[in-house]
Amino acid sequence: MTEPPIDFRSDTLSTPTDAMRAAMAAAEVGDDVYREDPTANRLQQVAADRLGKQASLFFPSGTMANQVAIRLLARPGEEVLVERSGHSHDWELGGAAALSGVQVRAIAGEAGVIEPEHLTPWLGRRPYYQSHVALLILENTHNMAGGRVYPQSTCCEVVEMARAAGLRAYLDGARLFNAAVAVSAPAAELAAPFSVMVSLSKGLSAPVGSILAGDAAFIAEARRARKLFGGGMRQVGVLAAAGLVALEHGGERLAEDRANAARLAAGLLAPGRVRLPYGPVQTNIIVADVRDTGMTAQEFKVAARQRGVLCSTTMGGGVRFLTYRDIEPGDIDIALQRLEPLIA
Numbered sequence: 001m002t003e004p005p006i007d008f009r010s011d012t013l014s015t016p017t018d019a020m021r022a023a024m025a026a027a028e029v030g031d032d033v034y035r036e037d038p039t040a041n042r043l044q045q046v047a048a049d050r051l052g053k054q055a056s057l058f059f060p061s062g063t064m065a066n067q068v069a070i071r072l073l074a075r076p077g078e079e080v081l082v083e084r085s086g087h088s089h090d091w092e093l094g095g096a097a098a099l100s101g102v103q104v105r106a107i108a109g110e111a112g113v114i115e116p117e118h119l120t121p122w123l124g125r126r127p128y129y130q131s132h133v134a135l136l137i138l139e140n141t142h143n144m145a146g147g148r149v150y151p152q153s154t155c156c157e158v159v160e161m162a163r164a165a166g167l168r169a170y171l172d173g174a175r176l177f178n179a180a181v182a183v184s185a186p187a188a189e190l191a192a193p194f195s196v197m198v199s200l201s202k203g204l205s206a207p208v209g210s211i212l213a214g215d216a217a218f219i220a221e222a223r224r225a226r227k228l229f230g231g232g233m234r235q236v237g238v239l240a241a242a243g244l245v246a247l248e249h250g251g252e253r254l255a256e257d258r259a260n261a262a263r264l265a266a267g268l269l270a271p272g273r274v275r276l277p278y279g280p281v282q283t284n285i286i287v288a289d290v291r292d293t294g295m296t297a298q299e300f301k302v303a304a305r306q307r308g309v310l311c312s313t314t315m316g317g318g319v320r321f322l323t324y325r326d327i328e329p330g331d332i333d334i335a336l337q338r339l340e341p342l343i344a
């Protein structure tokens with residue numbers, strides 16, 4: 001294949017825009033450990049406002065932000081409830097155990113969504129000789145469940161149940177802006193029930209960074225924990241400048257990613273051998289069941305690569321495609337042509 005491959009492995013492959021590079025070059029900076037980086041401070045203010053929170057903090061990665069949140073919201077030996085294919089369960093290297101000494105309890109949801117009946121069994125009072133359940137983590141959109149948007153009424157209901165039982169709640173909202181576009185709601189509304197992490201480096205195209213947002217006391221503690229985890233950065237305004245552009249302009253065009261993903265999914269489904277186990281595409285992620293093509297997910301990935309289309313596999317045996325800014329509408333047509341021999 002001499003043509004360049006079309007790369008659907010992840011929206012983290014999105015590259016910074018020209019506007020971001022210009023803003024980075026021009027960024028006013030200072031030492032952010034001393035809280036003297038004006039651009040980082042501005043990003044944190046703008047992000048807090050966008051998410052409807054008192055304060056926010058810039059992190060080098062979503063993983064670090066999630067791990068800092070877990071550190072602050074649960075104590076060693078306590079349990080943290082996470083949906084079983086959740087990012088903080090499967091893709092953070094056991095960080096909750098390694099860094100915070102907590103026990104992660106992976107609970108079954110439905111297409112990534114923990115509904116009240118999934119939660120009830122874990123909320124009962126426990127005797128003193130069992131671990132205490134401290135925290136519930138939800139994920140919106142749900143990465144490994146095909147980019148599902150958490151239905152907001154269910155979200156509010158389970159958070160309320162958890163709180164009533166004495167738990168804290170936290171949202172892994174790496175793709176919260178994709179969810180907001182899909183349901184035409186402000187991100188602040190979707191984030192209202194909890195502290196939240198959002199990624200700037202995925203669909204929003206910034207080169208690096210995530211935001212943790214919540215009330216002022218939580219973010220003050222998070223600043224200490226970020227330093228503890230080695231995430232105290234210096235002239236980080238160079239990166240924050242790209243984050244500001246991402247927040248200002250990146251959200252609007254997520255609708256295009258959604259349209260591209262919908263069209264790719266329609267093309268994959270048309271011959272009748274690819275299925276979507278988590279239901280219709282809602283955002284920029286497709287997780288497909290390809291077993292009826294006669295291939296495993298791994299075999300499909302290799303065959304697709306040979307034909308110039310890159311995708312990834314999930315731990316659940318699915319094939320995953322993501323759309324992002326660098327994937328254009330024309331790329332969808334080319335990808336479908338290339339994949340036709342595999343799916344027809």
Ligand SMILES: *Cc1c(COP(=O)(O)O)cnc(C)c1O
Nearest residue numbers: 061062063064087139143172174
């Ligand atoms: C990507 C992702 C993260 C982690 O973000 P990184 O910046 O890659 O560390 C956390 N949660 C979800 C749902 C993600 O998709």
